[in-house]
Amino acid sequence: MITKKNLTLPFLKESVARNREQLDLMHKINTDGNCPFCESNFSKYHPKPIIRDCKFWLISENMTKYQNAKYHFLVVLKSSHQIEHGSLRSKEKLELFEIWEWLEREYDIPGSTLILRSGHWDYTGGSVSHLHAHIVSGSGDDNKPVMTRVG
Ligand SMILES: [Zn+2]
Secondary structure: OOOOOOOOOOOEOHHHOOOHHHHHHHHHHHHHOOOOOOHHHHHHHOOOOEEEEOOOEEEEEOOOOOOOEEEEEEEEEOOOOOOOHHHOOHHHHHHHHHHHHHHHHHOOOOOOEEEEOOOOOOOOOOOEOOOEEEEEEEOOOOOOOOOOOOO
16 A cells, blocks of 8 residues: 555656647656656756746746646746655745745736646656645636646
8 A cells, every 4th residue: 555654656657648648748758767847957857947036946837738728837846856845944835835926927817727746656646756836827718727636
């Protein structure tokens, strides 16, 4: 049985890649043996520029936007390789919400969703084990929903 106490994961879950480009990159990173979201590796693997380098988090665009998303930001924990939110410090949690508010102001976003997967990816739908958040805003068209896995 998987518990939080003995949770260890590889860096990437290739079986959930959403397209060939993502799968090829995931395979290369797993072969290299580096966590793509640890700060020292982030710019080496992530094809989008860093929008803002905050004290505890990096902000970038997600490599591949969720279908129908107008905005899809990636917010990656800088301090260390962590898998679940229970190890976040209060100041890291606070800055994540400050970033969420900043992105909505900066991009004049009328509504958005914060997705923060934590723990084993078989239960979250995640593909990168390093703790990170997605901040996503749809098109505003009810006929074009943004969908993602949460388990
Ligand atoms: Zn990492």
